[in-house]
Ligand SMILES: Nc1ncnc2c1ncn2[C@@H]1O[C@H](COP(=O)(O)OP(=O)(O)OP(=O)(O)O)[C@@H](O)[C@H]1O
């Protein structure tokens with residue numbers, strides 16, 4: 001069936017490699033570094049999960065059983081990737097005047113809602129780091145004698161005790177030493193905290209007893225422990241944003257090597273999505289005002305337009321977030337929805353997805369998840385007059401399974417997301433447009449213009465002669 005050879009780019013070997021599961025009996029095991037739930041995810045963070053969802057959809061569609069883990073980082077991630085700064089959770093708790101636990105709960109809920117809005121499949125496991133602290137302590141105890149040393153501030157991993165430390169980052173980051181803040185007494189600048197002791201005289205909201213004093217686990221330890229617990233080492237694919245290639249993932253690999261007493265990285269394929277950027281660079285929470293999916297919806301943009309925008313770029317390319325790009329994606333989504341509606345109106349019974357179209361889809365996505373190559377295939381397929389309407393709709397079900405655009409379900413009305421604070425309902429707008437049509441038919445252009453201006457004053461842009469027949473849209 002969908003048996004084009006699947007190749008995936010592996011950051012560890014810097015090569016695009018044929019994919020095969022380590023243990024076919026276990027299916028494909030994937031771990032994706034999850035969100036740090038100290039704030040709502042921004043659209044850049046969500047790009048990382050549109051990417052993992054594409055990976056998961058492609059693998060399932062190609063017949064693999066899958067176990068996918070996305071963790072929730074609710075403790076331990078410092079404001080710097082190295083061992084300095086505050087815990088992001090504690091800092092947010094102070095700023096929001098909530099408990100760190102409530103901060104985590106609140107933003108986890110938003111994250112899950114965002115996943116649903118983007119039609120991202122719920123992963124098989126969503127472990128919270130705070131639920132695994134006992135296991136983290138046990139892991140640290142097991143590797144400590146050979147690989148760790150203690151300092152006043154906690155337990156540190158000695159990166160010289162494992163072979164080939166940092167090969168994932170591959171020395172591309174020779175700024176490493178300068179970037180990692182020195183902690184007094186560290187043996188090597190790259191050494192990192194496994195356990196951070198709460199400084200004397202301070203208390204943290206999230207802290208636990210350990211052989212190294214009361215404190216909290218290091219962020220890197222969390223991912224090694226949760227992936228090993230839920231998937232077993234070695235597992236097939238580990239994903240994250242490209243920022244994780246330099247510090248977080250090399251540190252996970254070092255810990256994985258330590259626990260297995262071997263050179264194995266713990267995962268065979270390490271995949272990294274590139275950044276969503278804006279004019280000022282990487283979209284980042286620390287920048288202050290952040291673009292969220294809720295904010296996007298509040299301007300009247302359907303979340304699937306953002307998904308489509310992500311799919312229109314290869315996951316390893318930077319993607320620019322701009323009103324133009326988003327507008328283009330929204331238009332493309334509208335066109336698709338209307339094309340499908342027209343096909344549905346003509347369909348008579350059910351068809352069979354033609355193998356030739358599925359092969360073209362398969363070839364595109366099997367080429368390191370080349371969604372920008374798959375999207376034009378979707379357009380061509382929907383427009384293919386040589387394929388019956390019913391067969392095209394049957395093929396669409398398969399495209400939806402892979403691309404997750406939900407085109408078999410989403411209607412034109414669904415795309416009419418009314419902006420927050422909208423003063424008019426869609427029905428009220430349609431009614432005024434009907435009036436305007438009458439005015440135009442009667443050549444009463446003054447009245448027609450007045451209606452258009454009145455709508456504009458309420459944030460509605462009238463679109464005369466729109467090739468899609470869309471009539472109006474929220475003025476962005
Ligand atoms: N601009 C971006 N584009 C794409 N992926 C991103 C971007 N920023 C972060 N990511 C990825 O999002 C995922 C969730 O990250 P996390 O919630 O820990 O972000 P963060 O480091 O707190 O955010 P920020 O970098 O904005 O401070 C990670 O895989 C991370 O690499």
Ligand SMILES: [Zn+2]
Pocket residue numbers: 032033034223248
């Ligand atoms: Zn991680």
